[in-house]
Amino acid sequence: MKILVVCGAGASSTFVAHRIRRLARERGLEIVVSPTSDSALEDSAQDAAVVLLGAHLAAQADAIRARLAELGDASVVVLPEAAFTDQSGAIALDSALDAVGIRP
Numbered sequence: 001m002k003i004l005v006v007c008g009a010g011a012s013s014t015f016v017a018h019r020i021r022r023l024a025r026e027r028g029l030e031i032v033v034s035p036t037s038d039s040a041l042e043d044s045a046q047d048a049a050v051v052l053l054g055a056h057l058a059a060q061a062d063a064i065r066a067r068l069a070e071l072g073d074a075s076v077v078v079l080p081e082a083a084f085t086d087q088s089g090a091i092a093l094d095s096a097l098d099a100v101g102i103r104p
Contacts, residue, residue, distance in 0.1 A: 002032045002047050003096045004074075006064075007054040012084055013037070016052070019089030020096070031093075042067060048074040050096040055081045075099035 003020065005013040013035035024031040036044040038057060041064065045051065051074050053061060058078045065076045077099045083091040097103070 001030070001049045001096075001100065002034070004041070004044055004048045004051045005033065005035045005054075005092065006038055006041055006051060006057065007035075007084075008038055008056060012054065016079075016084055016089065016092050019087065020093045021089075023089040023093050027093075031096075038064070042071065045071050045074060048072065050074060050099045051076045052083075052092055052096055053078045054084065055079055 005017045005020065007013040017033045017035040020031070020033045024033070034044055045068055051064070051068060053064065053076060055078060057064065061076060061078050068074055068076065077095050079092055079095055083095065086092065
């Protein structure tokens with residue numbers, strides 16, 4: 001499963017993606033996680049199952065869903081602020097898994 005983590009510039013998404021990767025490995029999950037910026041989203045979204053948005057992009061979530069609809073059927077989830085400060089990565093990973101119907 002491919003997960004994208006999106007923030008405005010791509011910096012904070014890198015930290016979240018790293019935490020998700022680490023936790024997925026610990027849980028024995030085969031997940032590819034990539035950080036990206038809002039401006040590079042379409043270039044990264046091919047084959048993504050889930051697109052996790054930073055809370056600061058919540059107002060743009062519907063527009064982002066519309067942009068991605070042409071590329072596939074990725075679930076778009078707005079993460080709570082806590083996901084970006086959660087050192088374990090559990091909030092973000094569990095949000096992604098829940099979006100595709102996998103219970104953590």
